Amino acid sequence: MFSFKKVKGGYPDFDFIADDDAGQRAYLKRVALDAGVNFIARRLAQATFKHKKNGKFLQDEVWYKLNACPNQNQTKTQFWEKAMHELLYEGECLIISTDTGDLLVADSFVHNDRYAVYEDKFKGVSVNGYTFQRDFAMSDVIYLNYQNPRLSAYTDSLFQDYGAMLGRMISANMRNHQIRSTLSMDAMDSMKEEQRNALQKYIDKIFQAFSKKDVAIVPVLRGMEYNELTNSSNTTKNQSFTDISDLRKDAIKTVADILGIPEVLLTETTSDVSNTESFFDNGTLSYFYGLISDELNAKLVSSYAYRKGERIEIVGRNAPDMFRLADTIDKLVSSGTVTRNEIRERLGLEKGGSELDEFYITKNYERG
Numbered sequence: 048m049f050s051f052k053k054v055k056g057g058y059p060d061f062d063f064i065a066d067d068d069a070g071q072r073a074y075l076k077r078v079a080l081d082a083g084v085n086f087i088a089r090r091l092a093q094a095t096f097k098h099k100k101n102g103k104f105l106q107d108e109v110w111y112k113l114n115a116c117p118n119q120n121q122t123k124t125q126f127w128e129k130a131m132h133e134l135l136y137e138g139e140c141l142i143i144s145t146d147t148g149d150l151l152v153a154d155s156f157v158h159n160d161r162y163a164v165y166e167d168k169f170k171g172v173s174v175n176g177y178t179f180q181r182d183f184a185m186s187d188v189i190y191l192n193y194q195n196p197r198l199s200a201y202t203d204s205l206f207q208d209y210g211a212m213l214g215r216m217i218s219a220n221m222r223n224h225q226i227r228s229t230l231s232m233d234a235m236d237s238m239k240e241e242q243r244n245a246l247q248k249y250i251d252k253i254f255q256a257f258s259k260k261d262v263a264i265v266p267v268l269r270g271m272e273y274n275e276l277t278n279s280s281n282t283t284k285n286q287s288f289t290d291i292s293d294l295r296k297d298a299i300k301t302v303a304d305i306l307g308i309p310e311v312l313l314t315e316t317t318s319d320v321s322n323t324e325s326f327f328d329n330g331t332l333s334y335f336y337g338l339i340s341d342e343l344n345a346k347l348v349s350s351y352a353y354r355k356g357e358r359i360e361i362v363g364r365n366a367p368d369m370f371r372l373a374d375t376i377d378k379l380v381s382s383g384t385v386t387r388n389e390i391r392e393r394l395g396l397e398k399g400g401s402e403l404d405e406f407y408i409t410k411n412y413e414r415g
Contacts, residue, residue, distance in 0.1 A: 094363030
Protein backbone atom coordinates (compact mmCIF):
# COMPACT_ATOMS: atom_id res chain seq x y z
CA MET A 48 0.00 0.00 0.00
CA PHE A 49 1.18 3.52 -0.66
CA SER A 50 1.60 6.05 2.13
CA PHE A 51 1.82 9.62 0.96
CA LYS A 52 3.65 12.25 3.01
CA LYS A 53 5.46 15.51 2.57
CA VAL A 54 9.23 15.62 2.85
CA LYS A 55 11.77 18.36 3.08
CA GLY A 56 11.90 20.31 -0.13
CA GLY A 57 8.18 20.09 -0.78
CA TYR A 58 8.28 16.89 -2.82
CA PRO A 59 5.87 14.08 -2.05
CA ASP A 60 7.27 10.76 -0.88
CA PHE A 61 5.65 7.34 -1.13
CA ASP A 62 6.26 4.55 1.38
CA PHE A 63 5.53 0.90 0.76
CA ILE A 64 3.91 -0.79 3.76
CA ALA A 65 4.21 -4.56 3.66
CA ASP A 66 2.60 -6.89 6.17
CA ASP A 67 5.31 -9.28 7.38
CA ASP A 68 4.45 -12.18 9.60
CA ALA A 69 7.56 -12.51 11.74
CA GLY A 70 6.24 -15.57 13.55
CA GLN A 71 7.29 -18.95 12.27
CA ARG A 72 4.57 -20.88 10.51
CA ALA A 73 4.98 -24.06 12.50
CA TYR A 74 1.44 -25.33 12.11
CA LEU A 75 2.43 -27.91 9.51
CA LYS A 76 4.08 -30.28 11.95
CA ARG A 77 1.25 -29.73 14.39
CA VAL A 78 -1.19 -30.88 11.70
CA ALA A 79 0.87 -34.01 11.15
CA LEU A 80 1.13 -34.72 14.86
CA ASP A 81 -2.59 -34.10 15.35
CA ALA A 82 -3.36 -36.56 12.56
CA GLY A 83 -1.41 -39.32 14.30
CA VAL A 84 -2.70 -38.59 17.79
CA ASN A 85 -6.31 -38.27 16.66
CA PHE A 86 -6.03 -41.52 14.72
CA ILE A 87 -4.96 -43.46 17.82
CA ALA A 88 -7.38 -41.63 20.13
CA ARG A 89 -10.42 -42.28 17.95
CA ARG A 90 -9.64 -45.95 17.57
CA LEU A 91 -9.06 -46.50 21.26
CA ALA A 92 -12.29 -44.66 22.12
CA GLN A 93 -14.16 -47.27 20.07
CA ALA A 94 -13.08 -50.06 22.43
CA THR A 95 -15.32 -51.68 25.02
CA PHE A 96 -14.30 -52.10 28.65
CA LYS A 97 -15.41 -55.37 30.24
CA HIS A 98 -15.44 -56.18 33.95
CA LYS A 99 -15.03 -59.94 34.25
CA LYS A 100 -15.58 -61.90 37.46
CA ASN A 101 -15.85 -65.69 37.75
CA GLY A 102 -15.95 -65.96 33.98
CA LYS A 103 -18.98 -63.63 33.73
CA PHE A 104 -19.10 -60.03 32.59
CA LEU A 105 -20.56 -57.61 35.12
CA GLN A 106 -22.57 -54.54 34.23
CA ASP A 107 -21.82 -52.69 37.45
CA GLU A 108 -20.81 -49.11 38.24
CA VAL A 109 -17.26 -49.65 37.02
CA TRP A 110 -18.54 -50.93 33.68
CA TYR A 111 -20.96 -48.00 33.40
CA LYS A 112 -18.34 -45.34 34.13
CA LEU A 113 -15.82 -46.76 31.68
CA ASN A 114 -18.26 -47.40 28.84
CA ALA A 115 -21.12 -44.93 29.06
CA CYS A 116 -20.84 -41.86 31.26
CA PRO A 117 -17.52 -41.19 33.03
CA ASN A 118 -18.83 -37.85 34.31
CA GLN A 119 -21.72 -35.42 33.95
CA ASN A 120 -20.19 -33.49 31.07
CA GLN A 121 -18.54 -36.09 28.86
CA THR A 122 -19.51 -39.20 27.01
CA LYS A 123 -17.25 -42.22 26.94
CA THR A 124 -15.84 -41.26 23.53
CA GLN A 125 -15.09 -37.67 24.55
CA PHE A 126 -13.51 -38.83 27.79
CA TRP A 127 -11.13 -41.39 26.30
CA GLU A 128 -10.19 -39.18 23.36
CA LYS A 129 -9.15 -36.48 25.81
CA ALA A 130 -7.26 -39.02 27.92
CA MET A 131 -5.33 -40.24 24.88
CA HIS A 132 -4.55 -36.70 23.77
CA GLU A 133 -3.06 -35.96 27.18
CA LEU A 134 -1.12 -39.23 27.19
CA LEU A 135 0.39 -38.77 23.74
CA TYR A 136 1.01 -35.02 23.80
CA GLU A 137 2.20 -34.75 27.39
CA GLY A 138 3.59 -38.24 27.92
CA GLU A 139 1.33 -38.81 30.93
CA CYS A 140 -2.34 -38.69 31.84
CA LEU A 141 -3.96 -38.36 35.26
CA ILE A 142 -7.54 -39.52 35.84
CA ILE A 143 -9.10 -38.71 39.20
CA SER A 144 -12.33 -39.73 40.90
CA THR A 145 -14.47 -37.05 42.52
CA ASP A 146 -16.51 -37.39 45.71
CA THR A 147 -19.52 -38.25 43.54
CA GLY A 148 -17.65 -41.03 41.73
CA ASP A 149 -17.17 -39.13 38.46
CA LEU A 150 -14.00 -39.73 36.46
CA LEU A 151 -12.15 -36.63 35.26
CA VAL A 152 -9.07 -36.19 33.09
CA ALA A 153 -6.75 -33.62 34.64
CA ASP A 154 -5.67 -30.70 32.46
CA SER A 155 -2.64 -30.02 34.64
CA PHE A 156 -1.08 -31.29 37.85
CA VAL A 157 2.16 -31.33 39.81
CA HIS A 158 3.89 -34.67 40.34
CA ASN A 159 6.97 -33.71 42.31
CA ASP A 160 6.37 -35.90 45.36
CA ARG A 161 7.93 -39.13 44.13
CA TYR A 162 8.94 -41.75 46.64
CA ALA A 163 10.54 -45.18 46.69
CA VAL A 164 8.60 -46.87 49.52
CA TYR A 165 5.70 -44.45 49.95
CA GLU A 166 2.89 -43.44 47.61
CA ASP A 167 3.49 -40.61 45.18
CA LYS A 168 1.38 -37.50 45.61
CA PHE A 169 -0.31 -35.35 42.97
CA LYS A 170 -0.91 -31.69 43.81
CA GLY A 171 -2.53 -28.74 42.08
CA VAL A 172 -4.82 -30.94 40.02
CA SER A 173 -6.81 -28.72 37.66
CA VAL A 174 -9.80 -29.63 35.48
CA ASN A 175 -11.54 -27.11 33.22
CA GLY A 176 -10.22 -24.17 35.21
CA TYR A 177 -11.05 -25.60 38.63
CA THR A 178 -8.14 -26.54 40.89
CA PHE A 179 -8.66 -29.12 43.61
CA GLN A 180 -7.32 -28.00 46.97
CA ARG A 181 -6.48 -31.49 48.16
CA ASP A 182 -3.71 -33.86 47.19
CA PHE A 183 -4.30 -37.17 45.46
CA ALA A 184 -2.37 -40.32 46.38
CA MET A 185 -1.19 -42.69 43.68
CA SER A 186 -3.62 -45.38 44.87
CA ASP A 187 -6.53 -42.94 44.44
CA VAL A 188 -5.89 -42.10 40.78
CA ILE A 189 -5.44 -43.73 37.41
CA TYR A 190 -2.02 -42.60 36.22
CA LEU A 191 -0.92 -43.45 32.68
CA ASN A 192 2.65 -42.88 31.59
CA TYR A 193 3.89 -43.12 28.01
CA GLN A 194 7.58 -42.55 27.45
CA ASN A 195 8.52 -41.99 23.81
CA PRO A 196 11.83 -40.11 23.59
CA ARG A 197 11.54 -39.87 19.82
CA LEU A 198 8.16 -38.17 20.08
CA SER A 199 9.47 -35.75 22.71
CA ALA A 200 12.48 -34.91 20.57
CA TYR A 201 10.24 -34.45 17.56
CA THR A 202 7.93 -31.98 19.26
CA ASP A 203 10.71 -30.16 21.12
CA SER A 204 13.41 -29.64 18.52
CA LEU A 205 12.02 -30.05 15.01
CA PHE A 206 8.95 -27.82 14.98
CA GLN A 207 11.08 -24.75 14.39
CA ASP A 208 12.94 -26.40 11.51
CA TYR A 209 9.80 -27.35 9.60
CA GLY A 210 8.14 -24.08 10.48
CA ALA A 211 11.04 -22.08 9.07
CA MET A 212 11.09 -24.19 5.90
CA LEU A 213 7.36 -23.75 5.38
CA GLY A 214 7.65 -20.04 6.07
CA ARG A 215 10.27 -19.65 3.36
CA MET A 216 8.18 -21.68 0.92
CA ILE A 217 5.06 -19.58 1.47
CA SER A 218 7.03 -16.33 1.31
CA ALA A 219 8.62 -17.39 -1.97
CA ASN A 220 5.25 -18.42 -3.39
CA MET A 221 3.71 -15.09 -2.38
CA ARG A 222 6.56 -13.21 -4.05
CA ASN A 223 6.18 -15.25 -7.24
CA HIS A 224 2.47 -14.43 -7.55
CA GLN A 225 2.55 -10.92 -6.13
CA ILE A 226 1.25 -8.10 -8.34
CA ARG A 227 3.96 -5.44 -8.70
CA SER A 228 3.33 -2.07 -10.24
CA THR A 229 4.68 1.46 -10.50
CA LEU A 230 2.81 4.74 -10.42
CA SER A 231 4.45 7.74 -12.02
CA MET A 232 3.04 11.24 -11.80
CA ASP A 233 3.93 14.84 -12.21
CA ALA A 234 4.69 16.02 -8.70
CA MET A 235 4.74 19.74 -8.20
CA ASP A 236 6.29 21.71 -5.39
CA SER A 237 3.18 23.80 -5.12
CA MET A 238 0.91 20.84 -4.27
CA LYS A 239 -1.16 21.70 -1.23
CA GLU A 240 -2.01 19.45 1.72
CA GLU A 241 -5.59 18.99 0.56
CA GLN A 242 -4.39 17.98 -2.87
CA ARG A 243 -1.97 15.44 -1.41
CA ASN A 244 -4.73 13.96 0.74
CA ALA A 245 -7.08 13.69 -2.23
CA LEU A 246 -4.33 12.07 -4.28
CA GLN A 247 -3.58 9.58 -1.52
CA LYS A 248 -7.25 8.56 -1.38
CA TYR A 249 -7.24 8.05 -5.12
CA ILE A 250 -4.11 5.89 -4.93
CA ASP A 251 -5.70 3.83 -2.15
CA LYS A 252 -8.75 3.20 -4.32
CA ILE A 253 -6.53 1.99 -7.15
CA PHE A 254 -4.76 -0.39 -4.76
CA GLN A 255 -8.06 -1.77 -3.43
CA ALA A 256 -9.43 -2.24 -6.93
CA PHE A 257 -6.44 -4.23 -8.19
CA SER A 258 -6.07 -6.34 -5.03
CA LYS A 259 -9.72 -7.31 -4.42
CA LYS A 260 -11.54 -7.33 -7.77
CA ASP A 261 -11.26 -9.91 -10.53
CA VAL A 262 -11.73 -7.20 -13.15
CA ALA A 263 -10.57 -3.70 -12.21
CA ILE A 264 -10.83 -0.64 -14.48
CA VAL A 265 -9.66 2.70 -13.13
CA PRO A 266 -9.38 6.08 -14.82
CA VAL A 267 -5.90 7.47 -15.24
CA LEU A 268 -5.59 11.17 -14.50
CA ARG A 269 -3.58 13.57 -16.54
CA GLY A 270 0.02 13.51 -15.49
CA MET A 271 -0.30 10.04 -13.96
CA GLU A 272 0.77 6.70 -15.42
CA TYR A 273 0.20 3.20 -13.89
CA ASN A 274 2.40 0.33 -15.08
CA GLU A 275 2.11 -3.29 -13.87
CA LEU A 276 5.26 -5.38 -13.68
CA THR A 277 4.49 -9.03 -14.29
CA ASN A 278 6.73 -11.82 -13.11
CA SER A 279 6.77 -13.49 -16.51
CA SER A 280 10.50 -13.95 -16.98
CA ASN A 281 11.43 -17.45 -17.99
CA THR A 282 14.47 -17.24 -15.75
CA THR A 283 12.26 -17.05 -12.66
CA LYS A 284 11.17 -20.44 -11.47
CA ASN A 285 7.90 -20.28 -9.58
CA GLN A 286 7.75 -22.44 -6.51
CA SER A 287 4.57 -24.50 -6.46
CA PHE A 288 2.47 -25.37 -3.45
CA THR A 289 3.31 -28.96 -4.36
CA ASP A 290 6.48 -28.47 -2.33
CA ILE A 291 4.38 -27.63 0.71
CA SER A 292 2.25 -30.71 0.14
CA ASP A 293 5.39 -32.84 -0.07
CA LEU A 294 6.66 -31.34 3.17
CA ARG A 295 3.36 -32.17 4.86
CA LYS A 296 3.60 -35.77 3.66
CA ASP A 297 7.14 -35.97 5.01
CA ALA A 298 5.98 -34.69 8.40
CA ILE A 299 3.13 -37.22 8.50
CA LYS A 300 5.55 -40.00 7.56
CA THR A 301 7.82 -39.03 10.46
CA VAL A 302 4.96 -38.87 12.98
CA ALA A 303 3.53 -42.18 11.76
CA ASP A 304 6.89 -43.86 12.27
CA ILE A 305 7.27 -42.40 15.78
CA LEU A 306 3.77 -43.40 16.92
CA GLY A 307 3.86 -46.83 15.30
CA ILE A 308 1.16 -46.10 12.72
CA PRO A 309 1.54 -47.43 9.15
CA GLU A 310 1.97 -44.37 6.97
CA VAL A 311 -0.69 -45.50 4.51
CA LEU A 312 -3.37 -45.24 7.22
CA LEU A 313 -2.74 -41.50 7.66
CA THR A 314 -2.76 -40.63 3.97
CA GLU A 315 -5.49 -40.72 1.39
CA THR A 316 -5.26 -43.97 -0.51
CA THR A 317 -7.50 -46.24 -2.53
CA SER A 318 -5.39 -49.34 -1.98
CA ASP A 319 -6.39 -52.27 0.21
CA VAL A 320 -5.17 -51.51 3.73
CA SER A 321 -6.83 -54.39 5.59
CA ASN A 322 -3.53 -56.14 6.32
CA THR A 323 -1.95 -52.86 7.37
CA GLU A 324 -4.84 -52.07 9.71
CA SER A 325 -4.54 -55.52 11.26
CA PHE A 326 -0.83 -54.91 11.83
CA PHE A 327 -1.60 -51.61 13.59
CA ASP A 328 -4.52 -53.01 15.61
CA ASN A 329 -2.51 -55.95 16.91
CA GLY A 330 0.64 -53.91 17.43
CA THR A 331 0.47 -50.27 18.45
CA LEU A 332 -3.19 -50.24 19.47
CA SER A 333 -2.83 -53.41 21.53
CA TYR A 334 0.05 -51.79 23.37
CA PHE A 335 -2.20 -48.94 24.51
CA TYR A 336 -4.96 -51.41 25.41
CA GLY A 337 -2.48 -53.18 27.66
CA LEU A 338 -1.12 -49.95 29.11
CA ILE A 339 -4.59 -48.79 30.18
CA SER A 340 -5.97 -52.16 31.29
CA ASP A 341 -2.89 -52.81 33.45
CA GLU A 342 -3.46 -49.54 35.32
CA LEU A 343 -7.19 -50.13 35.65
CA ASN A 344 -6.63 -53.59 37.12
CA ALA A 345 -3.98 -52.28 39.49
CA LYS A 346 -6.25 -49.53 40.84
CA LEU A 347 -9.79 -50.91 40.54
CA VAL A 348 -9.30 -54.60 41.33
CA SER A 349 -8.08 -55.76 44.74
CA SER A 350 -5.17 -58.20 45.01
CA TYR A 351 -7.50 -60.88 46.40
CA ALA A 352 -10.00 -60.46 43.55
CA TYR A 353 -7.22 -60.41 40.98
CA ARG A 354 -5.89 -63.73 42.20
CA LYS A 355 -9.43 -65.10 41.87
CA GLY A 356 -9.51 -64.13 38.20
CA GLU A 357 -11.33 -60.78 38.33
CA ARG A 358 -10.19 -58.56 35.47
CA ILE A 359 -10.97 -55.38 33.59
CA GLU A 360 -10.40 -56.12 29.91
CA ILE A 361 -10.40 -53.93 26.85
CA VAL A 362 -11.90 -55.42 23.73
CA GLY A 363 -11.52 -53.35 20.60
CA ARG A 364 -10.25 -53.60 17.07
CA ASN A 365 -7.74 -56.23 18.11
CA ALA A 366 -10.52 -58.69 19.01
CA PRO A 367 -10.12 -61.99 17.15
CA ASP A 368 -12.58 -62.68 14.34
CA MET A 369 -14.32 -65.94 15.28
CA PHE A 370 -15.63 -66.45 11.75
CA ARG A 371 -12.21 -66.10 10.18
CA LEU A 372 -10.81 -68.48 12.79
CA ALA A 373 -13.66 -70.99 12.55
CA ASP A 374 -11.60 -73.74 10.91
CA THR A 375 -8.74 -73.31 13.35
CA ILE A 376 -11.10 -73.33 16.32
CA ASP A 377 -12.76 -76.51 15.06
CA LYS A 378 -9.41 -78.29 14.83
CA LEU A 379 -8.28 -77.11 18.28
CA VAL A 380 -11.48 -78.29 19.94
CA SER A 381 -11.92 -81.53 18.00
CA SER A 382 -8.32 -82.54 18.70
CA GLY A 383 -8.80 -82.07 22.43
CA THR A 384 -6.13 -79.36 22.60
CA VAL A 385 -8.40 -76.84 24.36
CA THR A 386 -11.89 -76.78 25.81
CA ARG A 387 -14.74 -74.78 24.36
CA ASN A 388 -14.74 -72.45 27.36
CA GLU A 389 -11.06 -71.72 26.83
CA ILE A 390 -11.87 -70.80 23.25
CA ARG A 391 -14.70 -68.55 24.40
CA GLU A 392 -12.40 -66.72 26.80
CA ARG A 393 -9.81 -66.15 24.09
CA LEU A 394 -12.55 -64.73 21.87
CA GLY A 395 -13.61 -62.31 24.63
CA LEU A 396 -16.86 -64.13 25.38
CA GLU A 397 -18.35 -65.24 28.67
CA LYS A 398 -17.76 -68.76 29.84
CA GLY A 399 -20.59 -71.17 29.25
CA GLY A 400 -21.81 -74.04 31.38
CA SER A 401 -19.56 -76.64 33.01
CA GLU A 402 -20.08 -79.01 30.10
CA LEU A 403 -17.99 -76.64 27.96
CA ASP A 404 -15.01 -77.30 30.25
CA GLU A 405 -14.78 -80.87 29.02
CA PHE A 406 -12.27 -81.87 26.38
CA TYR A 407 -13.89 -83.02 23.18
CA ILE A 408 -12.15 -85.38 20.75
CA THR A 409 -13.65 -86.49 17.44
CA LYS A 410 -13.14 -89.94 15.99
CA ASN A 411 -10.60 -88.58 13.53
CA TYR A 412 -8.24 -87.89 16.45
CA GLU A 413 -8.97 -91.05 18.45
CA ARG A 414 -6.58 -93.99 18.47
CA GLY A 415 -7.52 -96.78 16.14
